[in-house]
Amino acid sequence: MTAARTSPRDRYREQTRAEIKAIALRQLAEGGAGAVALTRIAREVGLSGPALYRYFANRDDLLSSLIQDAYDDAATAVGSVGDQLPPSPRTSLRLLADAYLGWAAAQPHRYLLIQGSPLPGYSAPADTTARARAVLGPFLQVFATGEPDEEVRPLVAELAAWAQEDEAAAAWLREYTGLEPEDDRAATALAGAVLAWSQLHGTVSLEVSGQYAGMGHRARTLLTCQMSTLAAAFRLPDDWPERATG
């Protein structure tokens, strides 16, 4: 990718960074973000504590790196569904939601790392929002085909204003739907995506943090019901509308 010049030292450095991140990821999986400890990583790599600060400025920097990877990975998982362009928006929504849940369930701690409670004292780098929105992009595409019911129109209205005032929002929309912010469908897409995100996050995070334990339902069923209801509220069609391919 951006391998402008790759000297032996650079390569060695990259390799060590990767090794550190791999161990950090394991610690994350074993005990959550709090369990990621530079000292212990160093011991495992075979270095003395302070050596790690050659590779990451501090603990937050290491976590940021894990967070970025996680967002990118999630975006890929969700995006790969969007790329296949399933038969209908309805189906697409179901598949996207499944992919989201599937990704999170397969690596609960990584999900909690990016979507759980904010880490104490941690402040996210600037591009985090963009990465987060990349995960939700494919949902925009689906909901752009919808016709919002009465019940969700207040939200559509609020987001219509946003699309027209916020350049980043407009760019996000353009990238995934090709729509201009003035288009009614733009606001519809935003409303659908926000609703879907909110419901996905609710169900997935309760599942992943074990709060459904002992309750007699599967998260998958719950999520499917929610997406059906959402599809109904936006009257998602059973076929993709005509559009310029490419």
Next chain:
Amino acid sequence: MTAARTSPRDRYREQTRAEIKAIALRQLAEGGAGAVALTRIAREVGLSGPALYRYFANRDDLLSSLIQDAYDDAATAVGSVGDQLPPSPRTSLRLLADAYLGWAAAQPHRYLLIQGSPLPGYSAPADTTARARAVLGPFLQVFATGEPDEEVRPLVAELAAWAQEDEAAAAWLREYTGLEPEDDRAATALAGAVLAWSQLHGTVSLEVSGQYAGMGHRARTLLTCQMSTLAAAFRLPDDWPERATG
């Protein structure tokens, strides 16, 4: 309340515990659960570090205490709406959801403490589940009046089985709805409550952890839309059904 015998020593002890908890609560509000540090609390109270271990067995014990209070407080906030028995189930749902959001928004860190990512190494005491269910109890009452639409029936089915197999679930239902687990309305109530919980948590936790920052909508609007949709999916009536008062 349970003041069986209150010796001077007991009173002093209770007062000190309360003071410790008050400071802990402030630290929680200032920097999240991770920022609650016994050492610093001790300094503030004017004691030396280890003295605090006379009052709380360890850090987790202190946090458990805060967690219990938070659940009880939330249950009271939500329950006070349920007690007023608003004009209709539909209205009731809206008011309950508002109360939930309102409580959480007013004290974000306490919300994250009980509903955020699990704390590293922390294992909740046994009665936590019961306390959590007390918060959701009033929702059972509302959804017991519903008629589930097609889209949510898979969830109702799964929860019907649960109600009939799990004694704790049955007891929960009985307490808030008076229904026996065989009753169809029991499963409906459970499904509604679980859906509502999931959606409340999604919206509230994204709001409270600041992930909506920079997006052009209010959490309140989002939540209202969701509750409307949910009310529609359960065909919540505009009047309470007849029932034995008492």
Next chain:
DNA sequence: TCGCGTGAGTTACAGTCTCTAACTCAAGAT
């Protein structure tokens, strides 16, 4: 191929935090 800059690594240490051990002391129950 030689030399030297730079980056990788070291030890030592300061500071924060949790929690245990072993002790003192006085309030209050009997």
Next chain:
DNA sequence: ATCTTGAGTTAGAGACTGTAACTCACGCGA
């Protein structure tokens, strides 16, 4: 009036983050 018990103390072990000041050898440029 006694003596039990609980509140408080200091000392200290063990993790962890992060800084300072140092050594050393790799590998780039002349």
